[in-house]
Amino acid sequence: MAQYIPIQAKSILNRHRFIDDWTAGRTSINLYRGCEHACVYCDGRTEKYQIEGDFGLEIRVKGNAPQLLRKEFGRIKEPIIIMVGGGVGDLYQPAEKEFQLTRKILELILEFGLPCHILTKSSLILRDFELIKEINKRSQAIVSFSISSLNEDTCRIFEPKAGPPVERIEALRTFAKEGIPTGVWFMPLIPYICDDEKSIEQVVSACSEAGVDFILPALMTLKEGWQKDCFMKVLEAGFPDLVPIYHKIYRENKWGAPEIEYSAIVEERARNICHHYKIPTTARRKFPVGFEGRPILRIISCGKDFQPRELLINRRGTSADVYYSHPLPTIQGQGFSEG
């Protein structure tokens, strides 16, 4: 049984230096520190987040978040996209039933007319269906779920307290039917457990059938320390044959990324399957133009290494972040065009 520990946050809006590749925003919100879903691979355990105590059982609750956020929203000078969720605790984990912080934050987002992207693993989000509908009408909301696999046994091992993945697909269907943009953060693709063609296709096909607008496939990172130790313990117990393979592919990478020889194959596999189902592997097009960045398309290099890239230029036009690097048929033969 999880223990809830109230804490007083100093600020709620995290403003990142660069536009995020996946969310197209640079502002995020975390309301809980620690997560009862206790996914074995969770990056929230990484030492840099400085989570104290048992990650899955001691949940720090930022009870003053709504009051703080009202003040912080009041100081916003230019439009921003708010990323609600991810990071160090699911915003619809069981604690939310009691504290309703996410609901209060969404009410503020609606009041201030801001676009938002909500990411969760929990169908508790359906509790706020009407509210999200209102935000979507006023300023745009995107609802995303993270899914690694549709295999119930795999999920029971690696996401022991999150709801079953089919429930997430059903929730996505409900939002999609209402015309709310939806996405799947198809991550982490756990090496040699859910990275094969059949497993990937099962997820992509279910997403396609549910009307999901985009899929963001990504591999699993394992950073040295608490995160990697926790994962390897479970791997050793359930999949001992894979231990030497993991030692080989996860070697001393600062970001915990698997070796390129492995990751290039799986990333391509996942992207190809998404493209086969005609599902974009970027969320950017679902965001309103004029928020955070002005999207443009530009060919960066041609010839043998032809690789169109999509950039986000900030509102002053002074800096750009590479955002999309897969071939975009619409720009073939053009040097420059509006996205």
Ligand code: SF4
């Ligand atoms: S739901 Fe997300 S934040 Fe919570 S444990 Fe799983 S991966 Fe981490």
